[in-house]
Amino acid sequence: MPMLLDEGFRVVAPDMMGYGDTACLPHDVPSHREAPRVPPASNLRAYTYKSVADDLRQLACLLNCTTIVLGGHDWGAQVAWRVAQWHPHLVSHLFSIAGPYRPPAMHWTPLDDMVKLAPQFAYQKQIASGVLEREFHTTEGLTHFLNILDFSGDDENQASFDPTHGFHLEHLKGLGRGSLLTDEERDIYLSKYAQTGLHGPCNWYRTRRENFEDDQLLPTTIIDVPVLYIAAERDRVFSASLAQDMEHFIPQLSRTSVDAHHYAHMEKWQDVNRILSAWLHVQFPR
Numbered sequence: 001m002p003m004l005l006d007e008g009f010r011v012v013a014p015d016m017m018g019y020g021d022t023a024c025l026p027h028d029v030p031s032h033r034e035a036p037r038v039p040p041a042s043n044l045r046a047y048t049y050k051s052v053a054d055d056l057r058q059l060a061c062l063l064n065c066t067t068i069v070l071g072g073h074d075w076g077a078q079v080a081w082r083v084a085q086w087h088p089h090l091v092s093h094l095f096s097i098a099g100p101y102r103p104p105a106m107h108w109t110p111l112d113d114m115v116k117l118a119p120q121f122a123y124q125k126q127i128a129s130g131v132l133e134r135e136f137h138t139t140e141g142l143t144h145f146l147n148i149l150d151f152s153g154d155d156e157n158q159a160s161f162d163p164t165h166g167f168h169l170e171h172l173k174g175l176g177r178g179s180l181l182t183d184e185e186r187d188i189y190l191s192k193y194a195q196t197g198l199h200g201p202c203n204w205y206r207t208r209r210e211n212f213e214d215d216q217l218l219p220t221t222i223i224d225v226p227v228l229y230i231a232a233e234r235d236r237v238f239s240a241s242l243a244q245d246m247e248h249f250i251p252q253l254s255r256t257s258v259d260a261h262h263y264a265h266m267e268k269w270q271d272v273n274r275i276l277s278a279w280l281h282v283q284f285p286r
Contacts, residue, residue, distance in 0.1 A: 003273045007280060009069070014059060016076065017047050018200020020192050047203045049082035050214040057087045069280075071095040073265055075204050078102070084223045093283055095228040095276060097265050098235055100243035101250060104215035111208060119164045120237050126166030128205040133198040135169055142193045146186065147175040149263070163237045180266050223250045228279045230272060231257040232264040254279060 004011045015022050045051055056079070060068055070091050072080040077099020084091040115122045126132070136145040148160050148167065160171040181189065227250050231243060247253050256275055260268040 003277060007277060009280075012059070012063065014056070016079070017052055017055075018196060018203055020196070022196075022200070044203055044207050044210055047200075047207050048210045048214055049079055050086060050211075052079050053083040053086040056083055057090055060090060066090075067092040069093040069095075071097070071276075072099060073097040074099050074262070081223065082218075084225065085218050085220055088220065088224075091225055093226045094223065095230070095279070097230045097272060098232040098238055098262055100229065100231070100238055101223070101246050102242075103221050103249055104218055105212060108209070108212050120239070121163070123161070123163045123166040123237075124205050127202050130202070131169075132167065133202055136172075137197055139190070139194055142190060142198075144172045144175065145198070146181075146189055146193065147177060148172055149178075149180075149189075180263060221249055224252065226252045226283055227254065228276065229253060229255040230264065230275055231255065232260045232262055233257050234259065234261045235264075237262065 001011050001013060056070075060066075068090060070080045070083055071094065072078075073096075077096035080091075080094055080096060080099075081101050084094050109117075111121075111125055111128070115125065132145070136142050160168050160175060162168065177186075229243065229246065231240065232238070233240075243255070246255070258264050258268045258271045258275070260271075265272045
């Protein structure tokens with residue numbers, strides 16, 4: 001975000017549903033009294049791409065934005081793709097980091113069947129099951145969980161997370177700190193997770209059926225705006241093969257990659273910033 005601000009862009013970074021202040025009652029977050037409230041037992045529809053796309057459209061309206069440049073990583077990238085499809089007149093440009101475009105499926109595929117075709121998505125079964133939010137519901141537990149995200153591609157991380165299985169819980173509790181997050185960043189993440197717990201974030205893995213049903217009504221499968229896709233070359237889930245057909249749906253696609261694991265924007269932030277800045281200069285010449 002600092003790079004984008006330095007480039008003169010207005011930057012808005014909303015909390016995604018279930019994260020940050022979205023699951024807090026007003027008196028818990030006095031500085032964000034208008035934050036959406038999502039009780040733990042909230043309907044999963046609040047977490048669907050369509051619902052979040054509509055939320056972002058409303059946010060853009062509140063901010064008097066007729067068009068926006070939209071970007072995201074992982075789940076945020078999947079949301080960005082669908083915002084551009086549900087509200088094509090809103091998104092003028094789009095960038096995605098480690099989140100390839102996936103067109104709407106023609107037929108429903110249960111998660112178990114999908115894992116047979118793409119074993120690297122087996123970890124989603126563990127996350128959707130509820131075991132993580134039960135195991136790591138205390139501050140100490142959340143600290144252990146945060147350690148796995150902080151390691152990215154280090155050897156210890158490789159042993160603690162296997163996409164064909166999930167998190168090896170017995171390894172998580174023994175992990176030390178990683179190097180991706182500063183002390184200040186780590187404290188912010190921990191304080192937010194302590195407010196919300198992991199239930200909301202895990203709900204994103206429980207909406208496959210709802211997203212499939214919504215996708216059948218998408219007005220278009222094409223995203224005809226300038227798009228930048230930055231792949232993470234060492235990502236163990238989103239391999240290059242998953243992004244090979246994106247040009248069929250995105251006529252104005254530019255693509256590149258960085259030598260990084262899944263959290264490329266944190267691990268190789270200088271490279272990502274350089275690539276994104278160069279692309280934006282082409283799109284918005286001065």
